Amino acid sequence: ETGVTQTPRHLVMGMTNKKSLKCEQHLGHNAMYWYKQSAKKPLELMFVYNFKEQTENNSVPSRFSPECPNSSHLFLHLHTLQPEDSALYLCASSQDRSQETQYFGPGTRLLVL
Amino acid sequence: GIQVEQSPPDLILQEGANSTLRCNFSDSVNNLQWFHQNPWGQLINLFYIPSGTKQNGRLSATTVATERYSLLYISSSQTTDSGVYFCAVVTYSGGGADGLTFGKGTHLIIQP
Numbered sequence: 001e002t003g004v005t006q007t008p009r010h011l012v013m014g015m016t017n018k019k020s021l022k023c024e025q026h027l028g029h030n031a032m033y034w035y036k037q038s039a040k041k042p043l044e045l046m047f048v049y050n051f052k053e054q055t056e057n058n059s060v061p062s063r064f065s066p067e068c069p070n071s072s073h074l075f076l077h078l079h080t081l082q083p084e085d086s087a088l089y090l091c092a093s094s095q096d097r098s099q100e101t102q103y104f105g106p107g108t109r110l111l112v113l
Numbered sequence: 114g115i116q117v118e119q120s121p122p123d124l125i126l127q128e129g130a131n132s133t134l135r136c137n138f139s140d141s142v143n144n145l146q147w148f149h150q151n152p153w154g155q156l157i158n159l160f161y162i163p164s165g166t167k168q169n170g171r172l173s174a175t176t177v178a179t180e181r182y183s184l185l186y187i188s189s190s191q192t193t194d195s196g197v198y199f200c201a202v203v204t205y206s207g208g209g210a211d212g213l214t215f216g217k218g219t220h221l222i223i224q225p
Contacts, residue, residue, distance in 0.1 A: 002155075042117075043199065043215040050209050092213075096210055104156040104158075106153065
């Protein structure tokens with residue numbers, strides 16, 4: 001248990017569906033992150049939120065839409081995804097500076113048909 | 114952006130053996146973490162080590178920041194040590210939160 005939870009753990013969706021991934025942290029952190037892990041590719045950063053403000057968007061397509069209503073919750077809204085978006089989506093949190101340990105959730109394994 | 118290279122990409126050892134995993138990075142860093150990813154995808158924190166040496170049981174890590182590399186040592190390997198080990202870094206920035214840049218990982222298999 002890292003103190004970061006993600007739901008759902010597994011998700012299958014069609015290309016025309018809309019779904020949302022949820023992340024919650026119980027560590028009192030102020031920064032939250034979305035990462036993507038595709039087969040045979042390094043983990044790559046998608047978004048960074050610090051004190052609920054988006055501070056980094058790593059050239060992510062607009063079919064991925066993040067939302068951070070408060071410092072404890074982070075969502076990733078998905079719409080009109082492509083099969084190549086199938087991957088493990090990992091959420092992480094840390095305190096508000098880069099020199100802090102990041103703690104990861106268990107991930108959501110997404111399959112787009 | 115910063116480059117992170119891990120070696121070896123794959124490593125197969127017998128139970129009880131020792132191993133050394135290496136991480137080279139191309140720029141100065143203010144955050145370096147080692148993770149173990151289990152078969153279910155969970156990233157388990159091993160060390161936060163932007164410089165210096167730390168030990169935790171059979172695992173230890175050393176980062177030589179001036180030479181831009183870090184080493185992860187696993188002694189007396191057990192089958193449960195199998196999995197993928199990742200090194201991840203953050204370069205110096207304006208001070209706010211920054212995402213990690215990951216290496217491609219070392220896939221470790223410990224055979225009984």
